Amino acid sequence: MISKYKERQAAKEVVFQEKQQCLNAMSDFLDNLEDNQGLDEIKSAVETLRNLEKKSIIESQHKFLEEISSLTEVGITTLKKIKKEGSVNEGMWNTPGKKRPHKSTVSDLDSFDIDAIRNKINEFYVVRKEVPTLRALLEELRSSIGFSGCRETLRKILIDNGYEFKKNKNERAVLVERYDIAAWRHRYLREISAKRMEGKPIIYLDETYIHKNYKPKMSWQGPSTSGAPQPSPLEHISPGKRYIIVHAGSEAGFVPNALLVFSTKSRLADYHHDMNAENFNKWLKEKLIPNLHEPSVIVMDNASYHTVQQNKLPTTQTRKAEIQEWLNSNGIIYEDCLSKAELLCLVQKHKPDPLYVADELLKQHGHEVLRLPPYHCDLNPIELIWSSAKRMVAKKNINLPAKETEVLIKTSFGRITSEDWKKMTDHVIHVENNYKQRDKITEEELEKFIINVGDDDSTNTSDESLEVEFLDSDFEWDE
Structure with missing residues (x-):
């Protein structure tokens, strides 16, 4: 089609040049004549013919593009870009791939953010006594965790995490979370408060990851600066080597010499697949336990490699x-x-009650273990420390070779101070107090519900009248 366009344009150009030569000859002839009446009008008519011819050839080009556009259903602007690319690249065009790398609108949500969304929904029902609409939930999440997606993105996230928008079961149904998770949280909050009162050091441990090409998404740029180089399309598909990070700390700061950083080439979305019980228990023996100089309370989640059963x-x-x-x-x-x-x-x-290998190993050295309840990453301050350390890495990770990335990670973690840790642990204590207050409200509301049901004059005593509706998010968990 492009070759036909060139042939037609070349033929029209020949005709146009011939007409221009004739008009030029007529113009020269009239210039040599003596000044007779009507000569100026003839010259003006010749000039008008010349301009009309120029306009005609331009219109014919646009008309041909319109004709191609109507046949191919490709926009005229796109055709002009294709034509320009062909002329610049000497007849060579780059065919776009059928599957281009597409960066998701919200790609930096981790388990901490998902738990924050879950807890915010519970807060709407229990504390505010409101039905959480997408619009209201979106506003809250933007202010609380800096959520950057739109309503449709939030809808997809809720669906992916087990939520459904459906008709309520009956008008007496009460929205509550799973009783076993609520009970786990109550025990945890009670036990950790008691350990603090005893003055025992509380050590929080966890694992995270960071890619070699981890960079800030935005930066200040000007006429003479182009900002931090962003990953190429290939890097968006494969962001490079992944570094797994294992560490522990308390309000006094990181546990000295407990940092473990190792690399993996795995492309799995969940970094937990890169860890295993052997590596974790080896880290406990060689890195954590030797650097704990007094009996401590170790707080950890329920990842599979944390919960390998001994019995x-x-x-x-x-x-x-x-x-x-x-x-x-x-x-x-x-x-x-x-x-x-x-x-x-x-x-x-x-x-019997399960005995975990990691727990027994820590108990042999005089330490206690507290397990975080499922979906409660917000009770672990190290999750906030990860964010601070990763920002430091991203700030300095500009055109660094792979061999220097691990050094940068260790340097960034070394810059986290005890003041940073104290700030994060104080925040978590505030979150714990909020949970206690919310749980108290929940229990009071449930008591009212039970009393109201008992005082009801209805003769319907079927199980359906006492049905309790659980959160759609309360599906089976597996950490």
């Missing part, structure tokens, strides 16, 4: 003889005639 229960994959051996070792009486399925039922009936 594993028999499963359906276990041989019958091994199940019987487990029952004998635990002093559980059973009849020899029982089938494997019946033996497994006995195992479930008498299953």
Whole structure:
């Protein structure tokens, strides 16, 4: 199509030049004539013809582009860009890929932010006694966690995390979170307050990651500066080597010499796949425990490599003889005639509390372990420390070779002070107090609900009238 366009334009150009030569010859001839009446009008007419021809060829170019646009359904502006690219690149065009790298609107949400969204929704129901609309929730999240997405982005995030917009079950339903998670939080808040009162050091540990190409998304730029170089399209697909970071700290600062940084080339979205129980327990033995000089309370989440059981229960994959051996070792009486399925039922009936390898390792050295309740990253101040350290890395990570990235990470973490940690731990204590107040309100509201149901004159005593609706987010968790 472009070649046909060039051929037609070349033919029109030849005709245009011939007409221009004729008009020029007529103009020269008239200039040599003596000044006769009407000569000026003839010259003006010749000049008008010349201008009309020039305008005609320009209009013909635009008309041809319109014709191509109507046939191909491609905009005229796009066709002009294609034409310009061909002329600049000497007839060579770059075909756009069918799947271009697309950067999501909100790409920096971590588990801390997701938990903040979950807790904000609970706050609407319990504290404010409002139904959280997308518009109201969006305004709150923009002010509280700096959420930068639009309403549709927020809608997708809610759906991805188990929320649904659906009809309420009945007018008496009460919106509450899962009782086991609420109970876990109550125990945790009570125990950690008691440990603080005893004056025991509270050590928070966690893992995070950072990519080699981690850079600030925005910077001040001017006429003579272009800002920090951004990742290429290829880097958007593969952001480079990933560095896993393991550390621990308290209100006194990071635990000295406990930082662990190692690299991995994994492209999995969840960095937890790059950690395992062997690496974590080795870090406990070699990095954390030797640098804790007094009995401490260790706070950690429920990641899979934190919760490897020492006293594993028999499963359906276990041989019958091994199940019987487990029952004998635990002093559980059973009849020899029982089938494997019946033996497994006995195992479930008498299953002991789980003993975790990491917990037992820490207890051997005089330390206690507190487990964070699920979906409560906001109770761990190290999550806020990660953000501060990553900002330091991004600020200095400009055209650094890969071998210097690890050095930059360690240097950035070394700049986190005890004052920074004290500020974050004080913030978490404030969050704990908010939870206590909110939980108190929740319990009071539930008591009112129970009293109102008991005083109801309705004769309907079916289970449906006492139905309790759980949050749509209360699906099975697995950390």
